Amino acid sequence: MKFLLFILVCSLSSIILAQDVKTVSIASGEYPPWTSKDYKDQGFVNHVISEAFRRQSYQVSFIYLAWARSIKEAEKGRFHAASYWACSPERKQSFFCSEPLHTEAYVFFHLKTTQFSGWNTLDDLKGYKIGVTRGYTYTKAFWDSHKNKELDLIVNTTDEISMKMLLKGRLNLMIVSSITGLMILNEKFDPVIAQSVTYNSKPLVNNPAHLLFPKSHTDTKLLLTIFNKGLQSMKDDGTFEKHLDMLITGYYKKVAK
Incomplete structure (x- = not known):
């Protein structure tokens, strides 16, 4: 009888614990x-997000969409959050921004045979066909130069498409974070082809990245507080720094299927 009571108590405890673990749905994209979705722990940023929520007894479900669509769907409140974005003044109108997850340097990649000695102002980029990705932030001045037809920007849906166009000579430059650009070259192309590309070290922008919580969702302020608390605990105990080391040493790679 005591044994049966013990089993019953354990079962009830398991049910209660399972109910305590809530699920957060987050719109994300491939970067x-x-x-x-194809990388270890779903990539550095999403790994950090999952761990921060896990520490607060939440689990995360990432839904991968095209970047422009992912933030629009999140803005409508169809997701608890959007991973991950710069906290621009425009986005602050519709979202609350988490504490920074990391900072990315967006630089210009080009073929070594391209005559590009560098740049100081946006005027120095005139005359080049530049590959960019739809939905990315970059800078307002950069996008405005495109709207005013001062810069020739070729807008693609992914960085990989821009890289392919660059290698085929259909672009002069493409802008992407240095780590992402090098990873695309190393994973998608033959080493000989990859070695034909280089990048200019001067960044267009260093963008702090955040998890965005839509103001339209009823649970937003609670989840923002919970996430920031979990993220801070990772920074306090060294786990965040450990994840950064894993990023640098190549832990976040495509998982073989």
Whole structure:
């Protein structure tokens, strides 16, 4: 009898614990090694997000969409959050921004044979066909130069498409974070082809990245507080720094299927 009572108590405890673990749905997109459904732990950023919520007894479900669509769907409140974005003044109108997850340097990649000695102002980029990705932030001045037809930007849906166009000579430059650009070259192309590409070290922008919580969702302020608390605990105990080391040493790679 005591044994049966013990089993019953254990079963009830398991049910209660299972109910205590809530699920957060987050819209994301493909941007390896930062975010990707095909990479270890879904990439560095999404790994950090999952761990921060796990410490607060929440689990995360990432739904991968095209970047422009992912933030629109999140803005409507169809997801608890959007991973991951710069906290621009425009986005602050519809979202609350988490504490920074990391900072990315967006640089210009080009073929070594391209005559590109560098740049100081946006005027120095005139005359080049530049590959960019739809939905990315970059800078307002950069996008405004495109709207005013001062810069020739070729807008693609992914960085990989821009890289392919660059290698085929259909672009002069493409802008992408240095780590992502190098990973695309190393994973998608023959080493000989990859070695034909280089990048200019001067960044267009260093963008702090955040998890965005839509103001339209009823649970937003609670989840924002919970996430920031979990993220801070990772920074306090050294786990966040450990994840950064894993990023640098190549832990976040595509998982073989």
